[in-house]
Amino acid sequence: MTRGLEAEYVQILRDYLDSQEEDELYGAQKLGKFLLRRDISPEEMVDLHGRALEKLGDVPEFVRASFRILTEVMIEYGNAQRSLNSWRSKHAQLQSEVAVASAMQQALLPQNMPTYPSVEIGAISIAAHEISGDYYDFMYVDEHQFSLTIGDITGKGIPAAMCMSMLKYAVDSLGEIRLGPDQMLRHLNRVVERNIDASMFVTMLFGCYDTQSHVFRYAVAGHEPGFLYRAQEGRFYDLAGSGVALGIDGNSQYKEQEVHLQIGDLLILLTDGVTECKLGRSYMTREELISNLQHEVHLPSQNMVDQIYRRLLMLTQFEQRDDYTMIVLKRI
Amino acid sequence: MIVAASNSETIPIEKETDIVTARQVGRNMSRQLGFGTIMQSRIATSISELARNIYLYAGTGTITIETVENDEKTGLKITALDEGPGIADLRKALEDGFTTSGALGAGLPGVRRMMDDFQMESTLGKGTRVVVIKWRE
Numbered sequence: 368m369t370r371g372l373e374a375e376y377v378q379i380l381r382d383y384l385d386s387q388e389e390d391e392l393y394g395a396q397k398l399g400k401f402l403l404r405r406d407i408s409p410e411e412m413v414d415l416h417g418r419a420l421e422k423l424g425d426v427p428e429f430v431r432a433s434f435r436i437l438t439e440v441m442i443e444y445g446n447a448q449r450s451l452n453s454w455r456s457k458h459a460q461l462q463s464e465v466a467v468a469s470a471m472q473q474a475l476l477p478q479n480m481p482t483y484p485s486v487e488i489g490a491i492s493i494a495a496h497e498i499s500g501d502y503y504d505f506m507y508v509d510e511h512q513f514s515l516t517i518g519d520i521t522g523k524g525i526p527a528a529m530c531m532s533m534l535k536y537a538v539d540s541l542g543e544i545r546l547g548p549d550q551m552l553r554h555l556n557r558v559v560e561r562n563i564d565a566s567m568f569v570t571m572l573f574g575c576y577d578t579q580s581h582v583f584r585y586a587v588a589g590h591e592p593g594f595l596y597r598a599q600e601g602r603f604y605d606l607a608g609s610g611v612a613l614g615i616d617g618n619s620q621y622k623e624q625e626v627h628l629q630i631g632d633l634l635i636l637l638t639d640g641v642t643e644c645k646l647g648r649s650y651m652t653r654e655e656l657i658s659n660l661q662h663e664v665h666l667p668s669q670n671m672v673d674q675i676y677r678r679l680l681m682l683t684q685f686e687q688r689d690d691y692t693m694i695v696l697k698r699i
Numbered sequence: 700m701i702v703a704a705s706n707s708e709t710i711p712i713e714k715e716t717d718i719v720t721a722r723q724v725g726r727n728m729s730r731q732l733g734f735g736t737i738m739q740s741r742i743a744t745s746i747s748e749l750a751r752n753i754y755l756y757a758g759t760g761t762i763t764i765e766t767v768e769n770d771e772k773t774g775l776k777i778t779a780l781d782e783g784p785g786i787a788d789l790r791k792a793l794e795d796g797f798t799t800s801g802a803l804g805a806g807l808p809g810v811r812r813m814m815d816d817f818q819m820e821s822t823l824g825k826g827t828r829v830v831v832i833k834w835r836e
């Protein structure tokens with residue numbers, strides 16, 4: 368520690384003892400910031416104070432001795448302060464790894480929507496933190512058909528991201544074999560069950576949409592049921608289907624479901640980040656969600672999902688707790 | 700490179716009061732070497748941590764404190780030696796936040812930061828040796 372600093376500290380101390388003004392205390396606060404920037408440790412500060420006292424007058428022996436106790440205690444605080452830089456660099460390294468993982472994950476999500484003349488698709492997926500546990504994808508099957516996947520991986524962060532990349536790979540390769548939705552989930556379940564941690568599982572809906580017959584065939588594995596909106600009646604129905612989430616039991620079987628869309632009808636698929644929005648202390652009920660959906664059904668699909676997200680975010684006072692994904696598919 | 704060592708003192712660590720003795724010897728020797736009060740305390744604290752680890756994890760061992768010199772400077776060297784269980788993962792033991800006390804920056808990483816040189820060897824089932832040096836500015 369420099370002489371200049373010591374002289375300055377003695378000066379501040381002396382001025383304060385003379386005046387006992389807030390001024391000097393403010394000066395001390397500024398000095399504290401300066402000392403921290405210079406990495407002066409707590410024990411050095413205690414020592415500085417002890418030496419400054421000696422400059423100001425006769426220090427009784429018991430006061431002098433008491434500083435030795437204070438110094439010993441302060442060394443532990445000093446250790447904490449000294450470790451800060453190593454924590455900082457560790458943190459920075461983790462953050463940059465997470466940023467890279469987050470960018471890679473974005474690249475796994477579909478870059479553009481399937482385009483067929485008779486359907487209009489909108490999708491939104493927003494992570495609660497940098498890394499999402501939600502997954503969705505579309506796959507071209509043939510001129511008239513495409514398949515879609517929406518899933519939710521338990522847990523967040525890096526483990527979820529790793530699981531997602533595995534899922535994406537599995538869905539892509541199994542997609543080549545053109546399995547029916549129930550078989551698709553049965554195979555995915557095996558992959559997930561074998562390859563992820565026992566504490567994790569994945570809920571999923573996998574379906575195939577035929578743009579000529581407008582039949583959506585799908586199967587569900589423990590996933591949040593979506594909605595079917597019947598334009599004629601102006602009513603929402605829960606999509607049927609249940610089934611055990613992927614990764615729990617290697618022998619799970621899944622059942623194929625089917626719905627037929629009329630012109631103007633909507634399929635609304637989502638993850639539990641949508642249904643488990645918290646309004647103040649309680650969760651939004653399904654009825655409340657439906658009434659929010661109702662407000663936006665007239666919009667083009669992409670506007671609809673964007674608008675609903677904004678609406679729910681506002682209702683939760685901009686606090687998004689969970690990863691949020693919604694896909695809207697409209698027969699036009 | 701150390702060219703000379705002198706004034707060596709070895710304190711057996713068997714009971715908790717031996718930790719106090721080791722601290723005391725370290726503090727006295729560092730004062731004689733001309734370390735300032737803060738450095739004396741940091742050296743005593745480091746010795747304390749090493750001795751406590753011997754006491755807690757190995758049961759018994761020794762702390763040796765000696766004056767060392769290289770071409771340019773003089774310093775204090777502390778060697779903690781035990782024939783205890785050893786440490787399986789040294790990298791982990793030196794990681795911040797791994798201490799059982801949970802205190803930030805405490806334990807071995809704290810010692811490493813307070814001292815200038817830090818060496819540690821350990822063999823499972825055979826024992827542990829930690830050597831640290833603080834050079835006088």
Ligand SMILES: Nc1ncnc2c1ncn2[C@@H]1O[C@H](COP(=O)(O)OP(=O)(O)OP(=O)(O)O)[C@@H](O)[C@H]1O
Nearest residue numbers: 752753756783785786792798799800805806807827
């Ligand atoms: N001499 C030793 N023999 C065997 N194991 C040791 C020895 N010294 C340290 N360890 C192991 O290394 C770990 C880290 O030691 P360190 O001194 O950093 O922290 P701690 O003793 O757990 O907590 P603290 O010292 O903060 O109270 C210990 O928990 C212990 O498992």
Ligand SMILES: [Mg+2]
Nearest residue numbers: 748751752806
């Ligand atoms: Mg310890």
